Amino acid sequence: MADLAWKSQGRTRRSTRTVRVAVSTVSTVTVAAVALAVLLVPPLVQLDQQAVDLSMKLRPPSLAHPFGTDDVGRDLLLRCVYGLRVSLLVGLVAALAATVIGTVVGAAAAVSGGWTDRALMRLVDTFSSVPHLLLGIFVVAMFRPGVWPVIVSVALTHWLSTARIVRSEVLSLRSRPYIDAAISGGATRWRVAARHLLPGVLPQAGLAAVLMVPHAMWHESALSFLGLGLPTHQASLGNLVQSARGSLLAGDWWPTLFPGLFLIIPTLAVAGLAGAWRERLNPRRRSELML
Amino acid sequence: MTAPSTDPSPAVGTETPAASSASSASFVALRVLAVRGLSVRFTMRDGRHVAAVDDVTFDLAAGECLALVGESGCGKSVLASALLGLLPANARTAGSAVVDGVELLGAGERTLARTVRGRRIGLVPQSPAAHLTPVRTVGAQLAETVRALTGLRGTDARDAALTAAARAAFPAGHLDRYPHELSGGLAQRAATAIALVGDAPLLLADEPTTGLDRELVDHTADELRRHADEGHAILLITHDLAAAARTADRVAVMYAGRIVEIASAEAFFGSLGPRHPYARGLLNALPEREFAPIPGLPPELGDLPAGCAFAPRCPRADDACTVLPRLAGGVACHHPEDRHA
Amino acid sequence: MLELRDITAGYDRREPVVRGASLTVAPGEAVGLLGPSGCGKSTLAKVAALLHRPAAGQVVIDGEPVNGWRHAAPRTLRTAVGVVFQQPRLSADPRLRLRELIAEPLRAVGRSRAEAAARALETAEAVGLTGELLGRRPHEVSDGQLQRACLARALVLRPSWLVCDEMTAMLDASTTAALVNVVEDYRREHRAGLLAVGHDRVLLDRWCDRTVEWSRIAQA
Structure with missing residues (x-):
């Protein structure tokens, strides 16, 4: 067949595909760089992020201090990396907790149906009707400032959407004939849930969890910015922006800009990665050969 | 395997711009679709190639209905997708398929959208209910198609929509209904009406009867026959032999991506019967005949035996069958059924 | 015996789609149930496979009335009735x-x-x-x-019984004949009963010992 002139007849335009590949590559590289930075810099780089040098305070970016220094002369690049580390940790743990709560509540509502379903979903509606930040503030206000109250606050306000997603997904899967066939084949409720429903829901829940990490980081930063989050001595991105507010008014832009970028860039990268993942989850794209 | 040998006759259709309306007076039936050496292959993730359609050649004239039959997975729906430019991104095509003067293979999305879909090829879909938007009335969807394909507006557009509905025998009084308010037969007519709007010379019916009641199958088949008699060329892709028998002028049997027999419907379904052992087997599997399945499974398209692909399941196979038989005299077989017609 | 007695069934609080349907399948017997699409025969097939709770009526298997449905049906009864649906794509995880x-x-x-x-x-x-x-x-x-x-x-x-709901509606002639042969071999070997639901009279007449019209067993 080598002598035939094969012509491409794909529906997807090449430019769209190139853009898609570029976005997912850039996102992957960024996420990898962020992960490497927060994992490797603190143990490998023997510099103290808290080292104060009052003779160097509020210097603009230079070779020695690429991100400049803050109002007590600490290196901002180092502070940002440490801040990102704390914010990311809070974001990851909180997103994981929120996803577990959301999946359990959503699956329980869908599987039990009836009154349990209605009660759980009204609970979700009630929680959703209160602004997240307000609810979060309420939770942290009950504890002393620290990492755990912030994580609890984020987790308790972010499981709602996951619960909705998981519930509707389980409901749609449950009406498929293959569930009927499994029941007819002797499967218990538990086996249907574990073998057929959960594996169908997990990709969606995982996607929601990944997208929730930057969301949780923003929430943490917002709390810290308001002075309700992490204690001020702990460098988190929110704390960095908060403590640099004063210098911004004086015209010093770098102490707020760089922590802000450290928040925005990972957010965009995670969103890009999640988009690529969603594309791969689409079962129609998975089957390459149409038969 | 051989390269397409026949000349792709680029002039088909260009000489006959009015192919769709000139069904009666001419002696020579006008050729609407010319397929020459059409092959489709998929590149798999591991770099293998899978030939889903291989060296398919046939013609289709105005007023004629050709039924393309075969088991599921034989490549007939891939062929339909290739004609409509709806193949997935990992597909490559070779050969030529000219409909009414336009080359379809390798054509850009813009060409397909502006000159082919709806204008030269009308699609009668597999499940009309799923093909129609549930949130808009049939009339609104018909009018939208009219605006998109003809550029008519206002009363002219409404008249065109009514004409299309009338030609598909869709009752005008039902145009303000939503798809879910229609019976299966009416939904089929609504979808056909939309396919007829652009006055396409070729109608492509892709499994239009799958899962329907026998009555509805007969009804759909008769409607298609009527459109053929009104001058449309119809390519009916189906695994339903009864529907094919009721509608088609000619039958093409596909096996493992190749056409193994192409014959007049009269001979194929009549007392003469098919000549290819596979086609005979397919017909004998019908419950009104012997109800005996062909032994074995269709071969994997990625792993075809050398020579005739049907040989491993064929009662007549011998050493000669290790050479790929060419389609000659309407049958691609080394040991076809003799026929004294 | 697999007996469906006076079954009425539907979905939620809407009008029932099956009214007063009665049907019996003896061990080793093949019964074809013939009806147009949308008449409710698939719902009756699900009732027979203990997958849908009827609003009224009884399913009796070997003289024992069934009281639970879906997961609530005893496992031995559930697995005694095998079921095949119309669309393989939706029936397989x-x-x-x-x-x-x-x-x-x-x-x-x-x-x-x-x-x-x-x-x-x-x-x-x-x-x-x-x-x-x-x-x-x-x-x-x-x-x-x-x-x-x-x-x-x-x-x-x-299973002692098999319910085939339009099993071959999406399939070509050869695969249809092959699957029917498999069911028939199984039935002969295990003396199993069959309820084949479909709309193709020629097929059901050829396949089954007796074919009943939907309109004969259920009220309109």
Whole structure:
């Protein structure tokens, strides 16, 4: 067949595909760089992020201090990396907790149906009707400032959407004939849930969890910015922006800009990665050969 | 395997711009679709190639209905997708398929959208209910198609929509209904009406009867026959032999991506019967005949035996069958059924 | 005997789609149920497979009235009625390989992995599936091959009754004849009863011992 002139007849335009590949590559590289930075810099780089040098305070970016220094002369690049580390940790743990709560509540509502379903979903509606930040503030206000109250606050306000997603997904899967066939084949409720429903829901829940990490980081930063989050001595991105507010008014832009970028860039990268993942989850794209 | 040998006759259709309306007076039936050496292959993730359609050649004239039959997975729906430019991104095509003067293979999305879909090829879909938007009335969807394909507006557009509905025998009084308010037969007519709007010379019916009641199958088949008699060329892709028998002028049997027999419907379904052992087997599997399945499974398209692909399941196979038989005299077989017609 | 007595069934609080339907399938008997699409015969098939709770009426299996439905039905009764649906694409869990799909009921009733694998292989062979095909997932096989796997899944627990709801409506003539032969071989060997629901009179007349019209067993 080598002598035939094969012509491409794909529906997807090449430019769209190139853009898609570029976005997912850039996102992957960024996420990898962020992960490497927060994992490797603190143990490998023997510099103290808290080292104060009052003779160097509020210097603009230079070779020695690429991100400049803050109002007590600490290196901002180092502070940002440490801040990102704390914010990311809070974001990851909180997103994981929120996803577990959301999946359990959503699956329980869908599987039990009836009154349990209605009660759980009204609970979700009630929680959703209160602004997240307000609810979060309420939770942290009950504890002393620290990492755990912030994580609890984020987790308790972010499981709602996951619960909705998981519930509707389980409901749609449950009406498929293959569930009927499994029941007819002797499967218990538990086996249907574990073998057929959960594996169908997990990709969606995982996607929601990944997208929730930057969301949780923003929430943490917002709390810290308001002075309700992490204690001020702990460098988190929110704390960095908060403590640099004063210098911004004086015209010093770098102490707020760089922590802000450290928040925005990972957010965009995670969103890009999640988009690529969603594309791969689409079962129609998975089957390459149409038969 | 051989390269397409026949000349792709680029002039088909260009000489006959009015192919769709000139069904009666001419002696020579006008050729609407010319397929020459059409092959489709998929590149798999591991770099293998899978030939889903291989060296398919046939013609289709105005007023004629050709039924393309075969088991599921034989490549007939891939062929339909290739004609409509709806193949997935990992597909490559070779050969030529000219409909009414336009080359379809390798054509850009813009060409397909502006000159082919709806204008030269009308699609009668597999499940009309799923093909129609549930949130808009049939009339609104018909009018939208009219605006998109003809550029008519206002009363002219409404008249065109009514004409299309009338030609598909869709009752005008039902145009303000939503798809879910229609019976299966009416939904089929609504979808056909939309396919007829652009006055396409070729109608492509892709499994239009799958899962329907026998009555509805007969009804759909008769409607298609009527459109053929009104001058449309119809390519009916189906695994339903009864529907094919009721509608088609000619039958093409596909096996493992190749056409193994192409014959007049009269001979194929009549007392003469098919000549290819596979086609005979397919017909004998019908419950009104012997109800005996062909032994074995269709071969994997990625792993075809050398020579005739049907040989491993064929009662007549011998050493000669290790050479790929060419389609000659309407049958691609080394040991076809003799026929004294 | 598999008896459906005066079954009325529907969905939620809407009008019932089945009214007062009665039907009996004796052991070893093949009964065809013929009706137009949308008449409610699929719902009746689900009632017979204990997958849908009827609003009124009784299902009696071997003289024993059924009281629970779906998960609430005793497992021995549920697995005594095998079921095959019309659309293989929707009836197969897209994540399972065909060999897992066929072995799934055996695993669900607690057979060991090895025994399940061996029995699944045997049943797969009976429906004409072998070798590398069994390692594929549903989207990698044709409709005909997938429906063979679904039939194997229904037969793998050796049910006393089989309910086939439009099993062959999406399939070509040869695959239809092949699957009907598999069901018939199984029925002869195990003296199993069959309820074949469909709209194709020629097929059901050829396949079954007797064919009943939907309008004869249920009220309009």
